[in-house]
Amino acid sequence: MFWKRFLKPLAVVGLTLIHVSLAYPWGDKGHEIIAYIAQKHLTEQAREQVQGLLKDSSFVEAGIWPDHEGRKIPDMNPFHYVNFPEDATTYDRSRDCPDGNCVIEAISWYQRVMVDKEAPLNVRRIALRYVIHLIGDIHQPLHAGYRKDRGGNDIYVSFRGREMSLHKLWDSGLLESEESSAAKIANRINTRLTSKELREWQGGSPALWALESFEFARTCAYRVPETGKITEEYSRRAMSVIEERLAQAGIRLAWILNQAFK
Numbered sequence: 001m002f003w004k005r006f007l008k009p010l011a012v013v014g015l016t017l018i019h020v021s022l023a024y025p026w027g028d029k030g031h032e033i034i035a036y037i038a039q040k041h042l043t044e045q046a047r048e049q050v051q052g053l054l055k056d057s058s059f060v061e062a063g064i065w066p067d068h069e070g071r072k073i074p075d076m077n078p079f080h081y082v083n084f085p086e087d088a089t090t091y092d093r094s095r096d097c098p099d100g101n102c103v104i105e106a107i108s109w110y111q112r113v114m115v116d117k118e119a120p121l122n123v124r125r126i127a128l129r130y131v132i133h134l135i136g137d138i139h140q141p142l143h144a145g146y147r148k149d150r151g152g153n154d155i156y157v158s159f160r161g162r163e164m165s166l167h168k169l170w171d172s173g174l175l176e177s178e179e180s181s182a183a184k185i186a187n188r189i190n191t192r193l194t195s196k197e198l199r200e201w202q203g204g205s206p207a208l209w210a211l212e213s214f215e216f217a218r219t220c221a222y223r224v225p226e227t228g229k230i231t232e233e234y235s236r237r238a239m240s241v242i243e244e245r246l247a248q249a250g251i252r253l254a255w256i257l258n259q260a261f262k
Helices: 002-010 027-039 044-054 057-065 072-078 103-114 121-137 166-176 182-192 193-201 206-221 233-259
Strands: 156-159 161-163
Touching: 027 057, 027 121, 027 182, 027 233, 044 057, 044 121, 044 233, 057 072, 057 121, 072 103, 072 121, 103 121, 103 206, 103 233, 121 233, 156 166, 161 166, 166 233, 182 233, 193 233, 206 233
Parallel strands: none
Antiparallel strands: 156 161
16 A cells, blocks of 8 residues: 555654754744634534544644654654755756655645555554644745755844744744734634635645745745844735735645545
8 A cells, every 4th residue: 555655754763863953844833823724614524534533632733743743753854845946937846856755745645645544543643644734834935945045944044133044034933923822813814814815725736835835935035134134024024924824724724624524
C-alpha cells in the first residue's frame, strides 16, 4: 500500500535526535487561528468523522502537533515548505520538489492517507494532523519563498528592538505582537468574511496555494526597508496579508475536510 512509505520516517523516533534550527511556521498562535476558523466551516458529518479519528485530541491541538511531536523526526522537516527560484512563475516538481519532500506533495499525499481505511488507524490520525497543519504552512508567504535565502531565513531584520530572521518575523513575530488570543482573532477574522470570499476561496490545489504565497512573498514580505528595521507601515501591510492568508487557510482546510469526509 502507498501509505507504507509513511512508516519509514517514524522509525527514527527511537534514535538520538539532533537539534534542527528552524523557525516553526506561523507559530502555535497562527495554527490555532486557522483551526478555529476551519472549525466554524466544517459540516456536521466532517466534524464527527474528524473528531472520531482524532479521539481525545482536539482539532486545535491536532493543528500544532506536527510542530511539537512531529519535529522530533528531522526527516519530516522539509514537508513544511517549498522554495522557488526568484523568477519562477509555475510549480515544477522536478525543479522545486524532486524527491517529493515538500509541502505541496506532502499535503496531497497525507490527504490520501487520512481517508485510506486500509491504513492503520494511528497512521491515518497522524496524516490528518499533518493535513490540518500543512494547509496552514503553505499559506505562510515565506514557506514558499526564495530558494537563495531559504525562505527569508538568511535575512535578518529588527522588529521593535528585537533581532530576528525575516522568516521568523512572518512565522510568529508580527502575529505574536497582537495581544488578542487566537480564538478572539479567529472570531474577528471570521465575522469579516464575505460570502464572495467564502465562495471563491473554496478551491484550488496545494501547488496553486504555494504560488499565491510566493507572490505575496515577492510583493510584500521581501519588501524590507534597506535599513532592515521593520517600520509600522511595513507591519500594517504585512498584517493585512497575514490575516488574509490565515482566513484562506482556514476556509480551504474546512473545504478539504468536508470533501474528504462526505
